């Protein structure tokens with residue numbers, strides 16, 4: 396049975412831990428969107444490792460890890476990451492890089508910075524060139540990993556692009572990028588990446604035919620989706636279900652189950668609406684307790700209560716089958732916990748999530764209070780041992796979202812996972 400794991404919030408839900416925990420059951424793990432804006436934190440043999448581009452299956456030696464055609468690839472960062480994990484004794488022989496993944500060029504990163512500095516709304520991007528690289532794909536100008544292996548081909552493709560980009564960069568008073576400053580370097584990175592690069596579309600479909608078990612690894616989250624998220628405060632790809640197929644070339648029938656990852660509360664990095672945001676002491680407490688600082692940029696994350704209206708929307712637009720609830724232990728000491736069950740505007744209460752930032756900025760969240768359990772859950776291994784108040788909290792999430800919670804995470808290590816959430 397093939398599985399997809401996606402974030403149900405604004406990213407940082409703990410997908411790295413969940414996927415690393417589930418990966419050994421799968422023979423293939425494929426990333427289908429995003430780039431090195433992602434930061435999937437994994438504890439491998441007691442060491443904390445943050446993966447940005449490598450699929451989280453990389454630590455499982457028998458798993459084939461595929462960077463699909465929907466991922467935007469910075470060859471410098473990918474090379475550094477491969478060499479970085481190899482230092483931890485991880486073998487990347489089973490890594491596959493799609494030959495049709497769009498490249499992130501230095502100009503893209505520069506454009507991301509100048510756009511951020513000059514836009515009337517600051518999105519708070521990771522400034523890694525993700526948006527401009529995807530713009531070039533839809534603008535039909537993109538250059539792909541497969542173009543890196545022949546200098547003339549690469550040069551001829553990027554020469555007119557470089558002129559075009561520099562015109563744009565000049566308009567925004569940014570620093571122009573000289574093609575000659577990086578072309579040889581990119582060709583060298585290409586030499587290193589060549590052994591991993593394949594036609595991933597045929598390869599993945601071959602695995603499907605052979606009946607190999609495939610896991611689709613989402614990056615970011617549903618509320619950051621370019622089509623379904625809180626536009627314009629979104630990323631430039633589709634973490635949602637459609638992205639799995641455009642980003643791999645696998646047919647929709649290849650997917651059997653979708654597990655959505657949600658924290659027991661909510662966080663977001665960057666700008667944008669956040670109806671359940673906590674700005675006072677409780678917010679500060681959760682940020683500290685949950686170590687809520689961006690794994691890619693180090694920025695403090697904004698924190699708030701779990702928003703069930705948003706969660707149910709995320710479940711709906713993806714047909715999510717079950718939930719992997721993370722960081723329950725972060726709530727352990729709270730006397731009272733709240734969840735959003737509706738949005739109030741001018742006396743009306745709605746349970747519809749309109750992904751419209753002006754609307755969301757102006758709603759008052761309707762909050763349901765829960766008694767805290769005030770005990771340490773981090774060592775609990777089976778569901779029946781959880782405090783009654785924690786079970787009540789989980790049952791309410793299931794009731795509201797109308798899907799089961801399949802597992803609960805109560806700490807960073809794989810062992811701190813309660814996998815069967817039935818009495």
Ligand code: IMP
Pocket residue numbers: 405406407432433434518519520521522523525526614615619628629630631664665666
């Ligand atoms: P970009 O993806 O760098 O263009 O950034 C767009 C928005 O998505 C910003 O608010 C980022 O903070 C957010 N974002 C991008 N990647 C992640 C992620 O992996 N986790 C959380 N937020 C992210």
